[in-house]
């Protein structure tokens with residue numbers, strides 16, 4: 001057994017997601033990203049004595065929404081706790097969080113692995129406020145503090161230690177990101193810090209049931225970096241253990257320039273945050289009716305829709321997954337599928353020429369102007385043999401996206417309706433054959449691959465108006481003689 005194969009990795013992820021509320025968790029300051037530093041800082045954010053926090057109901061709603069989407073149990077009896085520690089960008093000297101009653105418990109997120117589906121078990125989701133931002137790279141000898149972010153509502157989504165590799169972690173965060181965007185509670189933007197991940201990693205010998213000593217890699221700001229940091233750590237730890245060394249519990253940071261991690265601090269013992277219930281905030285009770293009313297706002301989730309696309313629309317697993325990457329894409333598919341039964345063609349158009357057009361124009365489905373009805377009419381023209389796919393995607397689609405006019409009228413005005421008229425096609429076929437006597441000889445001697453060349457020639461002569469299927473048939477017939 002090779003060295004690395006003796007061990008298995010155990011990973012637990014803590015993800016902080018900024019909620020898409022208009023204002024902060026306990027006051028009316030805006031949470032808009034990119035504002036001038038220290039402009040969204042009311043006396044409550046600044047922790048002036050005598051100010052009182054008031055809970056943002058939207059934040060609670062969004063946390064519950066996430067919990068329901070992740071199959072969690074929702075805690076009915078909640079309170080906020082003070083987590084005491086000192087940090088320069090934490091003006092109160094404590095962070096308001098949840099302690100013994102996280103709003104969501106248990107639950108899971110399903111990922112796809114090489115060996116099938118796996119449910120990544122969640123430990124909890126709780127609500128807390130963000131700290132401000134310390135900026136170390138403006139001045140050499142001074143740290144700048146921007147308190148705009150202080151008090152921004154976050155949910156922290158904590159998994160059980162049940163993730164087995166960097167790749168699984170990658171899939172998990174991708175799914176989680178897709179989900180929070182889908183239900184519109186977080187924009188999922190990792191570069192702007194709306195979604196941040198800490199990875200806890202340990203290794204142990206295969207078959208071992210107790211957990212090994214973990215290290216925690218903090219503040220990973222892209223999904224790729226989460227994977228890289230984990231893979232680097234696993235290798236580093238195996239090497240230490242193989243050399244007879246011991247893993248020490250550490251907090252580490254990822255260096256994206258070298259794809260390595262480095263120690264920030266050793267964790268001697270558990271932090272003592274002296275949690276207690278925040279006396280300024282009353283406990284809150286959630287009624288069954290309230291939770292039900294939130295449940296009813298949740299749209300069909302990607303996993304459910306994917307199954308539906310496979311079952312009811314006979315799409316492949318692959319096509320269904322791609323369509324369910326984005327809520328707007330799948331909505332476009334479903335609207336189109338109400339108008340045409342050629343589901344496979346609709347999927348092909350969306351995943352092929354339409355996605356390509358969006359990429360080329362640097363845009364997405366949010367502002368995509370083509371009507372589903374225009375697409376399905378276009379598909380019908382092809383199915384009726386009036387135009388072929390390549391002409392439709394290169395000549396018609398770009399115009400239709402702008403005008404949504406009737407595809408048949410547009411094709412007529414461009415004079416590209418295919419001729420289904422055999423005598424007209426036969427005329428083009430004859431012309432092509434006459435223009436290439438040598439190739440015709442070679443074909444007749446057995447070089448059947450030349451058929452493509454003849455079809456291409458007819459396409460040219462007919463200016464794309466001859467149905468390629470019919471052309472091939474007529475050519476084969478003609479060349480037999």
Ligand code: ADP
Pocket residue numbers: 010011012013014158159160161162200201202211212213214
């Ligand atoms: P802490 O108090 O250090 O934050 P928690 O028990 O709250 O630790 O766990 C934080 C995260 O670390 C969770 O996602 C959990 O699954 C994970 N975790 C805990 N112990 C280990 C371990 N030995 N190896 C890997 N992950 C772990």
Ligand code: MG
Pocket residue numbers: 014198216
């Ligand atoms: Mg932690």
